[in-house]
Amino acid sequence: MFPGLADVSISQDIPVEGEITVPVGSHSPDEDYSTLDEPVRDTIMRDLKAVGKKFVHVMYPRKSSALLRDWDLWGPLVLCVSLALMLQGGSADSKDDGGPQFAEVFVIIWFGAVVITLNSKLLGGTISFFQSLCVLGYCVLPLTVAMLVCRLVLLAGAGTISFIIRLIVVVAMFGWSTLASTAFLADSQPPNRKALVVYPIFLFYFVISWMILTFTPQ
């Protein structure tokens, strides 16, 4: 049936044996010993270093795959909790008129990130669900820095000058966040739908920036 292969013979001395397992790309000095045996400090430091490396990648966005390939959700959790905590203590004459509560900030950030991820996947993006969550969560870092700066500025006073400083800082960090997340996420989208994917990210960070800017202490 296959005339062309008739003259190939399997030599008897080619060994038909070897490894069947496909090497998984694990970055793995810890293949030598189980991570159960290492000191707790090493375990924690390794994760902390991974998170810190991703923070650096967000602040100086380059085309690196660290955020995408080795995603983790610790960083977004830490950022979200600290942002929500810093947004507490907003002014409230009555409960109805104050700033967002802790649960509201938390829900907005996580629910917003999930909705944006679903949106980009429904539009045909090739990025995975948790990778996208990871990127969106980590890119909240500039806004968290802006919140910190705003609270410090508000300690000094709440006049017009402080408002202008806060406005400039928040706008700059908002731009930084949006650009950073777009830089990481835009490549995985089909080219004629990039704007459709970037716009919700813009809206998401705009809402967070608005919450930061309108924070007024009691």
Added chain:
Amino acid sequence: MAAADDLKFQEFDDAANLLAANPDATTISIDEPVEIPKNQHSRQQEPGREEDDELLGTDDSDKTELLAGQKKSAPFWTFEYYQTFFDVDTYQVLDRIKGSVFPVPGKNFVRLYIRSNPDLYGPFWICATLVFTIAVSGNLSNFFIHLGKPTYHYVPEFRKVSIAATTIYAYAWLVPLALWGFLMWRNSKVMNIVSYSFLEIVCVYGYSLFIYIPTAILWIIPQKVVRWVLVVFSLCLSGSVLVMTFWPAVRDDNRRIALATVGTILLLHALLAVGCLAYFFDAPELDFPAPIIPAHNGTTVTTKSH
């Protein structure tokens, strides 16, 4: 005989067998582009006169039902099923938005822009944008109105975001549901030529809300006259899109029912605009200086008048 054999229907062998018998034969493969029939189909509809539009409308809806059936063939519990609702490109979304803001008299929004491909991207994100725009603009407008007063203490009013979200999403989804149910019921009684699917109605409503986004931003201007002019203007634009979409669907019905349907559509649309204006934006001139009760630690308790 040879002639009879030529005329007889012949079974041709499988392509693989033919190729095995004659491996040097050239082969041509032809891809079937699935999208081209749809595009040609919708292009045929554009140069339409009124009567022809109606006549073509029948075949149009039949063929589109068939095509729609072919398109959304994935079962509803798979991800691919929902991906079919997001099958739009950037320029398509922008075209649809343009079509909702500049209604062309005589052209039906659904037939012109959506017939081939209703999407959920536009309705969902336009509603989300509208929610935040109204909340932010309302907050800003109140801030500017009360700016000079010494008793005023700025509050972010974050609760209003959830109220805005509930209102607008309820409007954008429940009203189309009710309208679709009503049209289906009338269709069972009176044979209408034009009928819309639920998604198309949601699409029209979603895109027709787009005009309220710039309107809400312009509502920051604290002049009553300006605000009401804006209400009327945006109502005319988006209302006309809705009317021109739904009038062909009810026009064959009893005259009174048709007019009542279109009237209700417009009324609900107007109620949404006026309600948002009244609730989220404080009235500019009717602001009485509230009585203040100074407390010891410096905070003041004021009563707000809406």
